[in-house]
Amino acid sequence: MVKAMIAFLKKPSTVVGIVTALLFQILFPIIWLTAYDHVTDRVDQFKLAIVNEDRGNIGEKVVQDLSNHLSFQVTKVDSLKQAMNDLEQRKYRMVIEIPANFSSLVQQLNQKAPFIFHINESNPTMIKNVMHSVANEVAKAANHESIKAGIEATFEQAHMPANQAKKMATMLSERVVMKIEPLHSVSNFSSSMIPMMVVMACFVGSMMMAMQMQKVSTELKEQFTKWERFSARMLINFASAIIISSIGATLIYSLGDHLAGGFLSLWLFQVTCMLAFLFVAQISLLLLGDAGAWVNIALLSIQLVSSGALIPRELLSPFYLEIGKYLPATYAVDGLMNLVLGGSGISETVASLLWITIGAAILGLLCVSLQRDTWAHSPREIASTK
Template identity: 40%
Template sequence: MRTLKLFMKRPTTWMGIATALMFQFIFSVVWMTGYEGVTDRTGQLRVGIVNEDQGLDKAVASKLQSSLPVQTVLLSDREEAMEQLDERELQMVIRIPSTFSADAAAADRQASLDFWINESNPSLIKSIMTSVSGQVTAEVNKAAVGEGVRQILAKVQPAEQAAAASAALAERVVGHVQPVNPVSGMNNQMIPMMMVLASFVGSMIMSMNLEQSSAALAAQTGRWQRLAARCVLNVAAAVGVSLVGASLIMALGGQAERGFLALWGLMFVMLLSFLFLTQMFLLLFGIGGMVFNILLLSVQLVSSGAMVPRELLNDFYANLGNVLPATYAVESGMDVLFGGPGAGRAVGMLLLIALSCAAVGAGTVALKPGRQPVREAAQAS
């Protein structure tokens, strides 16, 4: 207890705890409010349509404009459209070639549409525009098929019957998308990455400050007492910081399918593993261990599946992610927040990593020669 009190008297100790809390507060507020409603505002994106086919039914172009989830603008000049695309005034340009109608009516060739997407944009733009291009192709293909069938039937049936029959034949298969474990908005979709980033950076800075406090107290107390005090502070900070983080997420509209207590428990275990991991490198290498912690921050963002699906990673990063806590934090976070098979296995791995890092840290303290603390002034005299 004496060593713990000495730690609490050091300003660096309080600075470390405050930093861990600050990261939870800042990231939760900024990310949850900044990403709120992002997917609902796709209608603000603009797509240019350049129709070079004078024979194309105007109703087809009008229907295309009304069916897309983005703003559309009809342009007569392709060069103007490409200039606006390059300047990011448009996010995609669709060109209907002059031969489109003739190609669609011919039996020996296919009609084609041209799409240009400016990839010098956030990655979400490319994803949305790629989806829109598929929708455009499907809509125009349906219209072209219907028109082709109508022309054939018009030769043997009255125009009204031909139009009705062609509309039915053009849409024989309809797809219905039914989401499983739906996510409510992009701000919720970003929570797993936000939790990892805020918790690891906060843990990293807190561990650095506790290392400085420990070094300052080396002459007053033993190394085992200092390690025990740090472990107590880690557990206490994990409880308090996770409570603040989980409360902020829920207060700012975050969804938690498993409930608040499950989210709090998950964040506690996640913070515990991060704190003992970052502490381990500082015990091994002193303040120079921050280099490894900074490296781990980058590596975990890549390998955890928070930004890029792990199925798309190469073998090196996929295997590396198997031994790092952020991977299991993201996996369990998705289960707790959005629903899934359960977070038991991932939480167990987080606890195993925390215990392993604590054991390595204790082994490091045992093997390193420590300074003998000075005696009290009265004893020394």
């Protein structure tokens, strides 16, 4: 057994396997822990919109109070339609609507004024949880301001006995009711996990495929030129992306119970994602050979943390926020959220993925151009010499 172990350790593949496993343990903690370090300290990066349609003056007082005390980036928007459009595009995480009759209802003892919260649930699950908590806090703050305004308006009308004043104050203890209107409501948690699942499956699959293609390319270097081998890899990438995505999209469409888009859109988008991942995964291998697989391990981890699949991107540190703009996972997650959970469309994300694919293809061409071509004879000439 000892001799067998020594024989294993003498093989380069064994050493490569051990180093690869070690790199997973080194790279994942470094990337994940630095990316998510003090994430909760950056919740002030969340953007909320307030639309005040109140015809009285209490709504404006509430808006001023919220703007001063909420630890988020609060923007006053005049048009509810514009705010909802921005919410659809995830420019805002929540839209707070103060209805036109808010002041009037607050001052009526037998009425309660609604405070409407629009939350886009086509987002990481963290957004839904945080925004629901924020809605509760906002409703409490709105109640505080509304109670003061309601009492002032009531007591201005007449002097009241102490017992009646106490009864009145009790009735005014809750003047605002919270009303949450979700945009693209998600009832099944598994649906919210589809974007991350697809990104991981696509890139890990692309990593494995690129490694095997690199081995085959090395084996064929005496028979074909570097450009013939590179062209063949490109054609195989295109064909594989179509076939693999057909199976993946079919399974998602069959097993998923919440798909905002149709099967054709999902399939075409997954083909686009798969192409981008395949072209990106092969760059390091074309440049560094088999050692490029270790670069892809780091790319896998970086894309998972910077894509926005797990936590909103605005909570990331500036480094990961910036690097995510140039990686396909960011746009894959955004497009899949729109297709699976609901959203404003995928035209911009598709364009970004295509640009990344084209850029990766150009980098691949440059890497191949730097390689030394060891091909000397055509396959026919090789065969004739045997």
